[in-house]
Amino acid sequence: MTSEAEIEQTSVSTIKVQSFSTDLTSLFRQPKGVVEYGWPPIQIQYLGEYLGQLGCRSIVVESHYIDRDYIDDVALFYSRSLRGYPNFCQRMHFFAAELNDEGIRNMLREAARDHPSGLSRIESELQRSYLGYSVIRPLPGSPIGRTVLKTFGPESKEGFQRNFSATRKYRVHLCGLALEVTGLAFQQQDRGVSACATTALWCALHKVAPMEELRLVTPAEITEAASRYFLPGGRALPSEGLTVEQLCEATRAAGLAPLHVRATSYLGDRAQLLTYLSSGFAPVLAIKTPGGEGHAICAVGYKLGTVDPQGEADLVYRDGATALKGLYVHDDRLGPYASADLLARTQPDGKKIKTELRIRWPQQPVEFEQSLLVSLIVPVPSKLRLSAYRMRELGLGVAQWTGTVIPGVAREVVLNCRFQKGTTYKRLAYSFGLTDEGAYALVSELNLSRYVGVIELLHGDRPLFDVLLDSTETTANPAVLACVRRSAMPDASKNQFNKMAEILGGRPIW
């Protein structure tokens, strides 16, 4: 019989500080018996390695943490097991500073004694070295729950520019202190409620749902929504993976539109990936592993190198998508922000070139796996109807046109496409150096859709002009709202620019 003391115990929490070591295994209890996938799980090893690279030195462990995602898993699945799974987790907070129990006690004392300045001083001090947190679930073999960690810096070891565009700020509370971390939530699949597809979509929705002020759905809700109408693989629980169709259904149930894009060619795939990622969306990638199995991962960021010169003699522009060298992915078999290099793989028939992903351990050349991209599922706001493909179709023509008709830019015009909130674009436009009339027309006379498609033409890396598209339209042709002059556009080309805008059906903004 459960005693009152045992019930009381669940409301008692402790805070413990531990020194960090890249071998985190000692912090986890090894399950009894033969562990199906080996011990320690690769995710624990990866987490230790990643935190070591971030410069972690201390871990603050909260012994009792109610996690919204895990408690939903318990309600749907674990509460009906013979084993009595606790409904609470532990949470580890990672710091780059050297901390200890006594030091934390003193900090909390100072925050209370010298309120409010002491509180903000302590918060700032901890914030400076805060690297993020990881929820530790009481699930044998799959303990890594919601984990939000800082990303690496803006330049990779190979000299590529890193951009973690599908991250956001998370507010975290530790002993009543408010901290922040910018990242994207990751978790390990538990093989009960969620498989890889559920967790990959859950990661993607963590970025896109807040952009549209939608509530965040839990893995349990995703699996339930995905299997409400389709059960191609039999029972829904325990989860044995989802089909792409089921992922689309779960995305729709979460209030967003699932955009399904099949892989086509190495360049086309990179263009799709770059457009959606640079727009702040987090595509779920359906990949085929070397064993022919399907697997889902979530793209969180990308690596850019230099734009390749145009290889075809009669084309006079460069494609910005050729600068995409790799991705950062949440791969639930491995961990958050795993590096994935993109390569062209010629198929055995010698005709088709497919996109290969080489997933690696953090900041190391050690490869984890080589897979082929099959398709992307991008959860987007439902009013974003214009696809990246349609925008690019117009953009390629405009880039070629620009290289032909604007003096002095042939073969150096670079094309980039992205979506952006109309309000953000207007705010940025104050820095464009437009004429007074142009700036006024853009910010106060031009109606923009909530998201605009932006076809950006550059000369080298300096912006020439943007073509703004209404993303609530389905095709790019009638969707042009305006052409906006940028700083590298020669003054002498004003008449041509105005006529080009009119031909495209948009308002010239100079």
Place this chain on the structure above:
Amino acid sequence: MTSEKSNKNVPARPRSESPATEYSDEKALREALERARNKVKPITVRETESDTTSEEALHFRLKGQ
């Protein structure tokens, strides 16, 4: 978004290949746009050709480990 101030690494360009004023009237510009769109058509066509049918791709099971 590309910064207005970012001007490093702009490649040197041969000015001789610049078209001059031949594209100043609307008719010539419209024709140039049409030609440009035709030139890039093979690329856009290639980017719609997948060796997976829509049905196959939708039914692809993502199972992971």
